[in-house]
Amino acid sequence: MTDRIAVVGGGIAGLTLAALLDPGRFEVTIHEAQPERSATGSALGLWGGARKVLHRIGALPDDTFRQTGGALHRIDGRRLVSVRGPGPVLVDRPTLLAALADAVPPSVRRVAGEVTDPAVLDADLVVGADGVRSRVRGLVEARAAKRVPTSYVALRGIRAGAPAPDEVGEYWGGGRLCGIAPMARERSYWFTTHRSALVEPFEVAAVLEEARSRFADAAPAVNRVLADAGLDTLATALWVAPRMRSYARGRYVVIGDAAHAMLPNLGRGACSAIVDAATLAKSLNAGSDLRGWQARRLPATQVARLGSAALMRTALAIP
Numbered sequence: 001m002t003d004r005i006a007v008v009g010g011g012i013a014g015l016t017l018a019a020l021l022d023p024g025r026f027e028v029t030i031h032e033a034q035p036e037r038s039a040t041g042s043a044l045g046l047w048g049g050a051r052k053v054l055h056r057i058g059a060l061p062d063d064t065f066r067q068t069g070g071a072l073h074r075i076d077g078r079r080l081v082s083v084r085g086p087g088p089v090l091v092d093r094p095t096l097l098a099a100l101a102d103a104v105p106p107s108v109r110r111v112a113g114e115v116t117d118p119a120v121l122d123a124d125l126v127v128g129a130d131g132v133r134s135r136v137r138g139l140v141e142a143r144a145a146k147r148v149p150t151s152y153v154a155l156r157g158i159r160a161g162a163p164a165p166d167e168v169g170e171y172w173g174g175g176r177l178c179g180i181a182p183m184a185r186e187r188s189y190w191f192t193t194h195r196s197a198l199v200e201p202f203e204v205a206a207v208l209e210e211a212r213s214r215f216a217d218a219a220p221a222v223n224r225v226l227a228d229a230g231l232d233t234l235a236t237a238l239w240v241a242p243r244m245r246s247y248a249r250g251r252y253v254v255i256g257d258a259a260h261a262m263l264p265n266l267g268r269g270a271c272s273a274i275v276d277a278a279t280l281a282k283s284l285n286a287g288s289d290l291r292g293w294q295a296r297r298l299p300a301t302q303v304a305r306l307g308s309a310a311l312m313r314t315a316l317a318i319p
């Protein structure tokens with residue numbers, strides 16, 4: 001008998017899973033609330049494990065850039081430590097989503113629309129790949145249904161021109177954080193984080209104005225990216241998932257941000273989503289019990305969730 005799998009969410013986790021599930025064995029449907037969102041977004045840093053999965057399904061974009069050095073600076077630009085060796089590979093998020101969509105076999109049914117109640121989906125297994133606002137998470141663990149706010153706001157952008165080598169890296173301290181990295185095609189990716197009382201939905205101009213004032217005494221490179229940033233800058237309030245004790249219950253399972261949305265400091269959120277999806281597909285294709293999958297993925301991803309929060313606190317606390 002073919003098992004029917006409903007995947008709620010056609011983002012990085014949901015598309016990776018659909019690309020790797022055995023089409024001879026499973027009838028797969030992806031439900032995506034906002035298919036048009038896949039064309040938006042800035043850049044993502046991808047580490048080795050996630051790249052290996054993407055390479056296997058032909059979804060690692062060609063247009064990537066491997067960072068090989070940089071420095072950690074105080075927020076005013078004084079160098080704290082030089083960083084050598086290969087960093088993550090930077091990819092354009094829309095390019096990655098398009099490559100993942102291409103890797104999904106034609107047998108997978110794509111439904112555009114929000115799933116308001118996953119409990120009524122007609123499927124043998126319901127996979128919550130529905131991000132930090134997950135509706136499936138509460139069906140796995142009722143106490144973990146709600147996402148958790150933080151007081152942080154992130155700004156992200158891509159600008160023309162490679163950064164000067166001595167500008168590359170992160171800038172930490174005084175309640176603020178900024179990163180500047182080179183990207184393919186002579187571009188730079190930058191991001192900032194600061195504490196803010198602004199509430200969503202954001203006016204990008206208001207968040208930019210606040211950031212320019214908060215970072216006024218930061219390094220010249222940081223001030224330059226903020227001064228040049230336009231209204232296409234992404235302004236995001238950072239939310240995280242609550243701690244979870246299990247990722248699977250009955251016919252429900254959660255992966256990616258739905259299971260462990262974390263602060264972005266380790267650059268591990270999308271990477272973990274990709275590895276969750278690949279390992280879940282492997283277990284399902286082999287007909288294995290989901291408890292084995294959970295025993296491998298839950299500790300690693302919950303540690304990353306805690307580690308990201310600890311790194312954020314450290315970065316902002318530097319005087």
Ligand SMILES: Cc1cc2nc3c(=O)[nH]c(=O)nc-3n(C[C@H](O)[C@H](O)[C@H](O)COP(=O)(O)OP(=O)(O)OC[C@H]3O[C@@H](n4cnc5c(N)ncnc54)[C@H](O)[C@@H]3O)c2cc1C
Pocket residue numbers: 008009010011012013014031032033034037043044045046113114115116129130131132133134135154156191236238255256257258264267268269270271272273
């Ligand atoms: C500032 C910032 C920087 C980051 N940088 C990095 C980085 O460098 N490296 C890295 O690995 N990660 C990074 N991340 C994290 C990364 O963006 C996320 O971990 C990743 O997008 C999670 O993918 P996902 O598929 O689990 O969830 P999402 O990307 O949130 O996708 C969920 C999908 O489900 C859909 N959906 C939600 N609810 C429903 C519903 N009820 N019905 C139907 N569809 C639904 C949504 O529309 C969406 O398409 C960063 C995050 C932030 C905020």
